[in-house]
Amino acid sequence: xxxxxxxxxxxxxxxxxxxxxxxxVLDRISLSLSTGxxxxxxxxxxxxxxxLLNIAAGFQEPSEGTVTLDGAPIDGPGTERxxxxxxxxxYPWLVARDNVAFPLKLRGVGERDRRARAEELxxxxxxxxxxxxxxxxxxxxxxxxxxIARALAAEPRFLLLDExxxxxxxxxxxxxxxxxxxxxxxxxxxxxxITHSIDEALLLATRIVVLSPHxxxxxxxxxxxxxxxxxxxxxxxxxxxxxxxxxxxxxxxxLIHTASPEEELAA
Amino acid sequence: xxxxxxxxxxYGYVPDVNAAQAKQTPVRKRQVPIxxxxxxxxxxxxxxxxATATAGLVSPIFLPAPAVVAATLWNLVTVGxxxxxxxxxxxxxxxxxxxxxxxxxxxxxxxxxxxxxSRIGRGILDPIVEFLRPLPPLAYLPLIIxxxxxxxxxxxxxxxxxxxxxIIISTAAGVRAVPKDHINxxxxxxxxxxxxxxxxxxxxxLPSILTGTRIALGTGWSTLVAAELVAAxxxxxxxxxxxxQFLVTDVVxxxxxxxxxxxxxxxxxxxxxERWLAPWASAH
Ligand SMILES: Nc1ncnc2c1ncn2[C@@H]1O[C@H](COP(=O)(O)OP(=O)(O)OP(=O)(O)O)[C@@H](O)[C@H]1O
Ligand SMILES: [Mg+2]
Numbered sequence: 001x002x003x004x005x006x007x008x009x010x011x012x013x014x015x016x017x018x019x020x021x022x023x024x025v026l027d028r029i030s031l032s033l034s035t036g037x038x039x040x041x042x043x044x045x046x047x048x049x050x051x052l053l054n055i056a057a058g059f060q061e062p063s064e065g066t067v068t069l070d071g072a073p074i075d076g077p078g079t080e081r082x083x084x085x086x087x088x089x090x091y092p093w094l095v096a097r098d099n100v101a102f103p104l105k106l107r108g109v110g111e112r113d114r115r116a117r118a119e120e121l122x123x124x125x126x127x128x129x130x131x132x133x134x135x136x137x138x139x140x141x142x143x144x145x146x147x148i149a150r151a152l153a154a155e156p157r158f159l160l161l162d163e164x165x166x167x168x169x170x171x172x173x174x175x176x177x178x179x180x181x182x183x184x185x186x187x188x189x190x191x192x193x194i195t196h197s198i199d200e201a202l203l204l205a206t207r208i209v210v211l212s213p214h215x216x217x218x219x220x221x222x223x224x225x226x227x228x229x230x231x232x233x234x235x236x237x238x239x240x241x242x243x244x245x246x247x248x249x250x251x252x253x254x255l256i257h258t259a260s261p262e263e264e265l266a267a
Numbered sequence: 268x269x270x271x272x273x274x275x276x277x278y279g280y281v282p283d284v285n286a287a288q289a290k291q292t293p294v295r296k297r298q299v300p301i302x303x304x305x306x307x308x309x310x311x312x313x314x315x316x317x318a319t320a321t322a323g324l325v326s327p328i329f330l331p332a333p334a335v336v337a338a339t340l341w342n343l344v345t346v347g348x349x350x351x352x353x354x355x356x357x358x359x360x361x362x363x364x365x366x367x368x369x370x371x372x373x374x375x376x377x378x379x380x381x382x383x384x385s386r387i388g389r390g391i392l393d394p395i396v397e398f399l400r401p402l403p404p405l406a407y408l409p410l411i412i413x414x415x416x417x418x419x420x421x422x423x424x425x426x427x428x429x430x431x432x433x434i435i436i437s438t439a440a441g442v443r444a445v446p447k448d449h450i451n452x453x454x455x456x457x458x459x460x461x462x463x464x465x466x467x468x469x470x471x472x473l474p475s476i477l478t479g480t481r482i483a484l485g486t487g488w489s490t491l492v493a494a495e496l497v498a499a500x501x502x503x504x505x506x507x508x509x510x511x512q513f514l515v516t517d518v519v520x521x522x523x524x525x526x527x528x529x530x531x532x533x534x535x536x537x538x539x540x541e542r543w544l545a546p547w548a549s550a551h
Pocket of ligand 1: 013023025043044045046047048049050051052
C-alpha cells in the first residue's frame with residue numbers, strides 16, 4: 001500500500017503588479033491519500049482545487065510544506081502519479097492508439113508490445129475499434145476515455161483526475177462515472193478526483209474533501225459509502241433516491257455554503 | 268446498423284451511438300463558382316492583350332502578341348536562350364531556392380526552438396531576427412557578393428537569409444502556443460526534457476513551422492529572381508535580364524510567365540506538404 005500525503009501545504013501566488021497583494025490560495029492543507037481509496041475534492045470555483053491537484057502531480061511547487069510519497073518528498077512529476085486533464089490534453093498528431101501507448105514509448109517499450117498493450121486498454125475503456133482514429137474524429141466522451149486509457153498505460157499508483165467529466169452531457173457523464181469507478185477498482189490505485197458535482201463525489205468517492213475558498217482550507221473530510229452500493233450493482237438512480245444519500249447531499253451543500261464568505265456568494 | 272459486437276471487460280460501459288461511427292466532415296452546400304469568375308477574368312485580359320497587340324496599337328518591342336510569346340516559350344523549351352534551355356534555367360533557379368530552403372530550415376527551426384523554449388535563447392536571437400526581418404535582401408546582396416563572390420554560395424546565402432526570419436518566427440510562435448497541459452502530461456509520464464522537445468513541442472509546432480516555411484518559400488523565390496538579375500550565368504532571373512538587354516521582349520514576358528507559374532506551383536506543393544505532414548492541423 002502506498003500513501004500520497006500533503007503535509008501543511010500552502011500556496012501563495014505573487015502579486016500581479018506593485019499595488020496588488022500576494023494571493024494565498026491554499027492554506028496549510030494536510031491530507032493523505034492511500035492506494036485503494038477514492039478521494040473526491042469539492043469546493044467552489046476558485047477554491048484551489050486545480051492548484052491542489054497540480055501540486056500533487058508535481059507541476060507546481062508548494063510555497064510551504066511538502067508532498068510526500070510513502071514518506072519521501074516528491075520532486076516534480078513522476079510516473080507513479082498519472083493525470084487525466086479537464087480538456088483531455090491528448091496529442092492530435094497521434095491516433096488514439098498511439099496516444100494510449102505514449103507513456104510506454106517514453107519508457108522505451110518496443111513498438112509491438114506497446115501497440116498490443118494500447119489495444120488492450122482501448123478495449124478496456126470500451127473503444128475496441130478506435131485505435132486508428134484521429135483525436136479530432138472522437139466525441140468528448142470518447143476522448144476522455146482515451147485520456148483515461150493513456151493514464152492507465154503508465155500503471156500509476158495514483159490517478160489524479162481534474163474534472164475529467166465536466167464537459168460531458170449528463171447521460172454520458174453518468175455512464176462514465178460507473179466506468180470510472182470500475183476502472184479504479186480493477187486498477188487498485190488511489191484516485192484523487194476534482195469535481196464540481198456533489199452528486200458525482202457522493203457516487204464515486206470513499207472519502208469527500210471540502211475545500212473552502214480564499215484561502216483554500218480543508219473544511220471537511222468525510223467518509224462516504226455509496227460507491228460500494230454502485231459497485232455491487234445498485235442502479236445509480238436508486239442510490240440517489242435513498243434518504244441517506246439525500247441527507248449527505250444536503251449536508252455537503254450546507255458545508256460548501258457556510259464555508260464560503262457571504263460577499264463571495266453575492267458576487 | 269450494427270453496434271460493436273462484444274466488449275470483453277468493458278467495465279459496464281455501454282458504448283453510445285457515437286462510438287459506432289467516426290465523425291465525418293459535413294457535406295458542404297453548393298458554392299458560387301468563384302473559380303469560373305476568375306477564369307473568365309483571365310480569359311478577358313488575354314483577349315484585350317491579343318487585341319491590343321494585333322491591332323498594332325503598341326509596337327511589338329513593347330508588347331508582342333500572345334501567340335508570339337507562346338511560340339517563344341516553345342522555342343525556349345526546345346532550343347533555349349543564352350546557352351541554356353528553359354529547363355536548365357528553371358532547374359538552376361529551383362536548385363538555388365531549395366538549397367536556400369534547406370539551409371534556412373536547418374538553422375531556423377533550432378533557432379526558433381531556442382527562442383520559444385529558453386529565455387537566454389530569446390535574449391540572444393531576438394535582436395538578430397528583428398534586425399534581419401525588415402531588411403530587403405537586395406540591400407545585403409552586395410556585401411554577400413564581396414564575401415562569397417558571384418558563385419552559387421552567395422545566391423544560396425542570400426536566399427537562406429531572406430527565408431530565415433519567417434521560419435524562425437513561425438517556429439517560435441508554434442513553440443509558445445504549445446498547450447501547457449500537453450507538456451505537463453508528458454512530464455507526468457516521465458518524459459525527459461529532450462523527449463518533451465522531440466515528442467511534444469516539435470510535433471505541436473509543426474503546423475506553424477510548415478506555414479512559415481510556405482511563406483518563406485514565396486519570399487525566397489522572389490529574392491532569388493532578383494538576385495539572379497544581378498549576378499548569375501544561368502537561371503530565370505538571369506534569362507529575362509539578358510533578354511531585356513537585347514530588347515527581346517517576348518522572352519522577357521515568357522520568362523515572367525514561367526516565374527509566376529513556378530511561384531504558384533511552389534505554393535501548391537507547400538500546401539500539399541502541410542496536409543501530408545500535419546494532417547491533424549487541416550482536419551477542421
Ligand atoms: N497561475 C496563477 N497565477 C495567479 N493566480 C492563480 C494562478 N492560477 C490560479 N490562480 C488563482 O488561484 C485560485 C485558485 O485557482 P484554482 O484553479 O486552483 O481553482 P479551482 O478550485 O480549480 O477553480 P475551478 O473550480 O474554477 O476550476 C484562484 O483564485 C485563481 O485566481
Ligand atoms: Mg480547476
